[in-house]
Structures are given as C-alpha cells and as structure tokens.
Amino acid sequence: MQRAATAYMQTQVTTSTPGHLVVMLYDGAITFLEQAKIHMQEKNFAQKGVLISQALDIIAELDGSLNTERGGEIARTLHTLYMYCNARLLQANLKMTQEPIDEVVTILSAFRSAFAEICHTPHPSPPKAAAYYAR
Numbered sequence: 001m002q003r004a005a006t007a008y009m010q011t012q013v014t015t016s017t018p019g020h021l022v023v024m025l026y027d028g029a030i031t032f033l034e035q036a037k038i039h040m041q042e043k044n045f046a047q048k049g050v051l052i053s054q055a056l057d058i059i060a061e062l063d064g065s066l067n068t069e070r071g072g073e074i075a076r077t078l079h080t081l082y083m084y085c086n087a088r089l090l091q092a093n094l095k096m097t098q099e100p101i102d103e104v105v106t107i108l109s110a111f112r113s114a115f116a117e118i119c120h121t122p123h124p125s126p127p128k129a130a131a132y133y134a135r
Contacts, residue, residue, distance in 0.1 A: 040101075062078075
C-alpha cells in the first residue's frame with residue numbers, strides 16, 4: 001500500500017506546475033499541524049514533535065524557494081511571515097499549547113488560498129497523502 005501511495009505522490013509532484021506544488025506544500029504543512037494538535041491532545045508528545053518538525057521543514061522549503069530579487073517586497077514579507085510561523089511553532093512545541101499552531105494554520109491557509117487562486121487550483125480539503133506519511 002505504501003508503494004502505491006509513494007508512486008501516486010511522485011506522479012503528482014512530477015506532473016504538477018510550480019504553483020500547484022506550492023499549494024501542495026501548504027496542504028502538507030497544514031495537515032501535519034492539524035495532526036500535531038490531535039497528538040498534543042492525546043499527550044503523544046513525541047509524535048506531536050515529529051509532525052511540527054515536518055511542518056517546519058515545509059515552511060523552510062517555502063522560505064528557501066523565495067527569490068527576493070525578483071519577488072521584491074512580497075518575497076521579503078513572505079520571508080518575515082515564515083520566520084514568524086517558525087517562532088510560533090517552536091513556542092507551541094515547547095509550551096505544549098495549540099493556540100500558536102492555530103495561528104500558523106490560519107496564516108498558511110490564507111497563503112494556500114491565495115496561491116490556489118493565482119494558479120487556478122481548486123480549493124478542496126488537503127490531500128490525505130500527507131496524513132498517510134505522518135503515521
């Protein structure tokens with residue numbers, strides 16, 4: 001089953017436009033953070049930490065893909081907001097509080113919606129593949 005899911009995700013990534021890939025990254029980060037909240041409630045702190053780390057990795061990838069020369073002020077603003085999200089997620093991880101996670105999910109959801117609109121990507125709920133890999 002995992003081979004099929006991996007093959008599906010690889011096909012989806014290799015056949016997607018760059019804009020759609022960004023939307024997929026946002027979907028993954030949001031999914032991981034929603035799962036982290038569940039594990040926090042269940043007091044499964046190790047898995048909560050893994051999921052927050054995965055979201056942080058995605059945010060780092062999004063931040064690393066910014067081109068401040070071509071993107072100008074928008075890229076600089078996104079960088080600042082990504083750094084803010086990182087700080088809030090680190091606080092959530094250390095203090096075991098969901099409020100910073102909710103705040104970051106709200107920010108990332110807004111970015112996701114904007115990119116989806118720009119790329120004419122439909123707004124369905126995030127794919128469940130990220131949930132599968134988070135197990």
